[in-house]
Amino acid sequence: MDKEYNPKIIEDNVQEFWELNKSFSTSLNSDRKDNFYCLSMFPYPSGKLHIGHVRNYTIGDVISRAMRMTGKTVFQPMGWDSFGLPAENAAIQNKVHPEVWTRKNIEHMKNQLMKLGFSYDWEYEITTSDSKYYRWEQWFFLKLLDKDLVYRKKSEVNWDPIDKTVLANEQVIDGKGWRSGAEIERKEIPQWFLKISNYADELLRDLENLKQWPSSVLTMQRNWIGKSEGAIVQFQICDSDMTLDVYTTRVDTIFGVAFLAISPSHPFLKSRDDLSMEVLEFIDRCSSIKVSEETIGQIEKEGVKTDFEAVNPVSGEKVKVWLANYVLSDYGTGCVMSVPAHDERDFEFATKYNIPFKKVIKSNHSSDQNAYTGEGILINSGQYNSKKSSDARDDIIHFLQTKKLGKKKINFRLRDWGISRQRYWGCPIPVFYHLDGTMFPVPEADLPVELPNDINLNVDGNPLDSHPTWKYIKCPYTGKDAIRETDTFDTFFESSWYYLRFLSSNNSERIFDDNVDAWLPVDQYIGGVEHAILHLLYARFFHKLMRDFDLLSSSEPFTSLLSQGMVLKDGSKMSKSKGNTVDPDDIINKYGADTLRVFIMFAAPPDNNLEWSDTAIEGSYKFLKRLWSFAYQIKNAESTDEIDDERFRQINTKINKSIEKVTNDMFVRKNFNTAIATIMELLNELTKYADYNKRDNKLCFIALETILKILSPFAPHITQEIWWKCFDDRILMDERWPKSDKDALIEDIKEIVVQVNGKLRGRIQVDTGSDEAEVNRKVHEDEKLKKYLSNDIKKIIFIRDKIINYVI
RNA sequence: GCCCGGGUGGCGGAAUUGGUAGACGCAAGGGACUUAAAAUCCCUCGAGAGCAAUCUCGUGCCGGUUCGACUCCGGCCCUGGGCACCA
Numbered sequence: 001m002d003k004e005y006n007p008k009i010i011e012d013n014v015q016e017f018w019e020l021n022k023s024f025s026t027s028l029n030s031d032r033k034d035n036f037y038c039l040s041m042f043p044y045p046s047g048k049l050h051i052g053h054v055r056n057y058t059i060g061d062v063i064s065r066a067m068r069m070t071g072k073t074v075f076q077p078m079g080w081d082s083f084g085l086p087a088e089n090a091a092i093q094n095k096v097h098p099e100v101w102t103r104k105n106i107e108h109m110k111n112q113l114m115k116l117g118f119s120y121d122w123e124y125e126i127t128t129s130d131s132k133y134y135r136w137e138q139w140f141f142l143k144l145l146d147k148d149l150v151y152r153k154k155s156e157v158n159w160d161p162i163d164k165t166v167l168a169n170e171q172v173i174d175g176k177g178w179r180s181g182a183e184i185e186r187k188e189i190p191q192w193f194l195k196i197s198n199y200a201d202e203l204l205r206d207l208e209n210l211k212q213w214p215s216s217v218l219t220m221q222r223n224w225i226g227k228s229e230g231a232i233v234q235f236q237i238c239d240s241d242m243t244l245d246v247y248t249t250r251v252d253t254i255f256g257v258a259f260l261a262i263s264p265s266h267p268f269l270k271s272r273d274d275l276s277m278e279v280l281e282f283i284d285r286c287s288s289i290k291v292s293e294e295t296i297g298q299i300e301k302e303g304v305k306t307d308f309e310a311v312n313p314v315s316g317e318k319v320k321v322w323l324a325n326y327v328l329s330d331y332g333t334g335c336v337m338s339v340p341a342h343d344e345r346d347f348e349f350a351t352k353y354n355i356p357f358k359k360v361i362k363s364n365h366s367s368d369q370n371a372y373t374g375e376g377i378l379i380n381s382g383q384y385n386s387k388k389s390s391d392a393r394d395d396i397i398h399f400l401q402t403k404k405l406g407k408k409k410i411n412f413r414l415r416d417w418g419i420s421r422q423r424y425w426g427c428p429i430p431v432f433y434h435l436d437g438t439m440f441p442v443p444e445a446d447l448p449v450e451l452p453n454d455i456n457l458n459v460d461g462n463p464l465d466s467h468p469t470w471k472y473i474k475c476p477y478t479g480k481d482a483i484r485e486t487d488t489f490d491t492f493f494e495s496s497w498y499y500l501r502f503l504s505s506n507n508s509e510r511i512f513d514d515n516v517d518a519w520l521p522v523d524q525y526i527g528g529v530e531h532a533i534l535h536l537l538y539a540r541f542f543h544k545l546m547r548d549f550d551l552l553s554s555s556e557p558f559t560s561l562l563s564q565g566m567v568l569k570d571g572s573k574m575s576k577s578k579g580n581t582v583d584p585d586d587i588i589n590k591y592g593a594d595t596l597r598v599f600i601m602f603a604a605p606p607d608n609n610l611e612w613s614d615t616a617i618e619g620s621y622k623f624l625k626r627l628w629s630f631a632y633q634i635k636n637a638e639s640t641d642e643i644d645d646e647r648f649r650q651i652n653t654k655i656n657k658s659i660e661k662v663t664n665d666m667f668v669r670k671n672f673n674t675a676i677a678t679i680m681e682l683l684n685e686l687t688k689y690a691d692y693n694k695r696d697n698k699l700c701f702i703a704l705e706t707i708l709k710i711l712s713p714f715a716p717h718i719t720q721e722i723w724w725k726c727f728d729d730r731i732l733m734d735e736r737w738p739k740s741d742k743d744a745l746i747e748d749i750k751e752i753v754v755q756v757n758g759k760l761r762g763r764i765q766v767d768t769g770s771d772e773a774e775v776n777r778k779v780h781e782d783e784k785l786k787k788y789l790s791n792d793i794k795k796i797i798f799i800r801d802k803i804i805n806y807v808i
Numbered sequence: 809g810c811c812c813g814g815g816u817g818g819c820g821g822a823a824u825u826g827g828u829a830g831a832c833g834c835a836a837g838g839g840a841c842u843u844a845a846a847a848u849c850c851c852u853c854g855a856g857a858g859c860a861a862u863c864u865c866g867u868g869c870c871g872g873u874u875c876g877a878c879u880c881c882g883g884c885c886c887u888g889g890g891c892a893c894c895a
Contacts, residue, residue, distance in 0.1 A: 043895090044894085044895050046895090084894080085893080085895085086894080086895090157893075158893080168893040168894065169891095169892090169893055169894080170893080170894045171893085172893095214813095216812050217812085219811080219812065220811065220890075223810090224891085226811095291892095291893085292891075292892085293809095293810080293891050293892075294809085294891050296809085297809035297810055297891080299809090326809085344809090345809085414892090417892080418892080418893080420893095423893090490893070491893095492892095492893095492895085495895080528889090529812090529813080529888095529889060529890085530889060530890070531890095531895080532812075532890070533890060534891090534892065534895090565813090565814090565888085566889075568888080599833095602820090602833070603820060604820065604821065605821085608814080608820095608821085610820085611819085611820065613819075613835095615819095615835070616819080616820060616833070617834090618833095618834070619832090619833045619834055620833080622833090625848090626848095629848090664824080665824090669824065673820095673821070673822085673832085674821095674822070674831085674832080676833095677821090677822075677831065677832035677833075678831095679832095680833075681831075681832065684832090753828050755828090755875085755876070756875095757875065758827085758874090758875055758876035758877095759876085796875095797827090797875055797876080803827050803828080803876090805827080805875060805876065806875085807875045807876090
């Protein structure tokens with residue numbers, strides 16, 4: 001054994017062994033009982049691994065390795081979410097084909113993952129841009145089409161009028177196209193949608209079964225789905241037979257309606273040819289607002305009054321119809337009844353345009369500076385006066401129902417999922433059209449519909465649409481001329497089911513092997529908190545769809561979720577544009593993978609954001625060096641003749657307490673930072689003991705064995721190497737996780753905290769389990785503590801083995 | 809704007825169920841070893857007062873509950889993430 005710790009040599013050596021030994025390969029045919037499917041969110045192959053990936057994948061690998069040591073058969077695969085926008089951008093900027101660029105990135109990043117020593121079973125690697133993967137996506141889409149779970153409708157996109165292309169939200173900067181700088185326009189185009197709304201109720205309900213998900217994620221999903229109970233109310237347009245439907249959850253405030261506010265893209269406006277210039281101008285102005293709820297929420301509320309009036313179906317009052325830019329076109333009916341006294345947004349709008357309004361709910365707050373949005377007793381509401389909000393709602397809905405002017409309605413905020421993208425680098429949607437526009441599915445036998453390799457990306461609009469030949473086909477059913485769909489799937493489509501395909505990656509005959517149910521749901525899923533809503537909701541949705549097609553039998557994809565915080569540098573997200581990225585390769589070259597793994601897990605608990613520091617990592621490196629020299633020292637030493645029994649007992653207790661703590665941190669709390677701190681503490685203690693002239697070297701070996709085992713998930717290379725040097729030639733990851741010796745944990749003396757009025761005044765040593773009287777007696781014997789207790793003691797609060805508090 | 813987090817020494821963090829605030833580590837300062845440096849090891853390290861024992865203050869801010877609050881409740885400030893075409 002060398003005296004010096006040399007991570008480079010050790011890591012190469014251990015990694016070579018793992019590869020030759022096929023240490024990470026998993027047989028997927030084993031029984032359900034002992035299976036453990038551990039999955040980290042697969043990356044988009046953007047070029048290089050960043051520290052955020054390292055953090056995500058270290059957490060996954062630590063859990064995988066630790067679970068394996070408890071006797072589980074662990075499956076931990078890895079793959080590439082390789083369709084997406086950056087490949088097309090890179091292609092345009094650097095004139096590289098997206099596929100070439102993607103392949104190169106994958107090769108580099110895979111190499112980086114290998115150097116980090118992650119225990120992936122690469123046999124099951126998935127690349128989503130490979131037709132071996134996406135053909136099954138197309139296959140599944142055809143099933144959805146067959147069951148009417150997909151449909152086409154017109155919907156708005158951000159349109160760049162110069163580049164003649166659809167822009168993603170992130171490509172719109174300050175309302176302008178990122179490349180052309182042109183003011184964007186909202187444009188309606190036909191798009192494909194998936195009926196996620198059919199599953200809204202189930203997606204909401206099943207959140208209750210996800211006991212091992214962070215409650216913040218559950219809340220976010222619940223709010224996103226946004227189930228609300230309200231009513232649809234019909235307002236008749238005066239001097240017309242047209243009506244405007246309103247959705248409201250506060251029908252009890254209907255007497256307070258000051259105006260109707262409709263979205264500038266409401267269909268009602270398209271049906272009228274008598275709109276004023278002002279209105280037309282306003283509609284035009286709104287059409288340059290980006291299609292994003294964030295933007296709509298932040299813009300200054302503006303509107304314009306129309307000449308239309310509508311009749312309040314309950315009060316009979318006439319109110320003006322306004323266009324308002326804060327009304328969402330695709331939530332509810334795209335038209336709201338505005339009650340400024342009891343809604344913040346309406347209040348702001350009414351104040352701005354001096355629209356008079358009245359209060360209809362009694363409230364204690366006298367301020368006229370804002371709206372009262374709570375419930376209460378009705379006023380100014382005719383026959384409904386002095387009713388409670390909830391009763392009034394029932395009565396008013398009943399009234400509307402009998403008049404056929406409204407009804408109860410359960411509404412969801414969740415909208416159907418638009419899956420069409422007008423881009424090249426995505427999975428082709430497997431349908432085609434006859435020249436008359438009739439749509440047909442591509443026959444299953446003709447799958448996959450592959451992307452053409454020769455593509456010119458420097459064209460207006462969707463490159464597939466401009467391809468000279470690709471879209472022109474003969475209809476396989478009739479032989480007539482036909483045109484392929486040139487839209488491709490949203491890349492969330494691929495990431496919604498990759499965790500399923502991992503279990504059958506190499507099956508070219510079927511989407512899934514028979515073994516899927518033996519491995520599902522995924523036992524542990526780990527990924528960035530930024531995916532808390534969209535990706536996780538879509539994956540849950542796909543799982544339920546797959547279940548309903550009898551492809552699997554569980555209802556939820558991920559039993560336990562760990563949503564990890566982001567890695568920040570200088571307080572913000574690392575990005576190339578800010579020039580604050582950290583290349584893991586540099587760290588590995590300087591300190592080795594083990595140091596990086598230990599540091600990233602030590603620096604913060606997994607769900608915190610992590611502030612990267614170039615210097616703090618030194619501490620982890622020093623720790624591994626100390627571990628190496630401890631092993632070196634005891635290997636070359638022997639027990640002394642005379643052993644200090646008291647010291648032996650202390651060290652033995654420390655070892656067992658450490659096992660206890662690390663086991664809990666690792667498997668229950670998943671707070672890896674404190675697990676590592678505990679191991680550091682133990683090593684510090686042992687280093688002192690190893691220098692002690694009455695030490696038992698055998699105990700040092702027992703301690704070393706323990707440390708190697710409990711540290712191995714974090715630092716798998718150094719621990720394996722020391723194991724080989726100091727113990728035997730077995731594989732450390734196949735050893736069993738240590739169990740603490742309960743007898744060694746028992747302490748016969750406890751330190752009790754003595755407080756007076758809750759303030760710390762001292763500590764005393766007592767026998768474990770001493771009762772109040774005994775402790776009280778000892779406190780009174782203590783010279784220092786006695787003086788605090790001269791006054792009358794009103795009360796004593798005593799907690800065995802912990803504190804005694806005197807209230808005086 | 810709406811939804812979900814977070815705020816503790818110079819810094820990252822610990823305190824697991826309301827019971828010792830600052831474990832572990834970084835940085836800094838001092839020392840040992842060395843011709844010197846690196847590496848390593850030892851000591852100090854929340855603020856203030858005091859020769860000292862010790863005392864007072866201290867977990868973003870204001871208020872509340874409690875014998876006792878980083879922890880629970882109400883209000884506010886700052887900050888990170890998401891907002892449906894970044895992934």
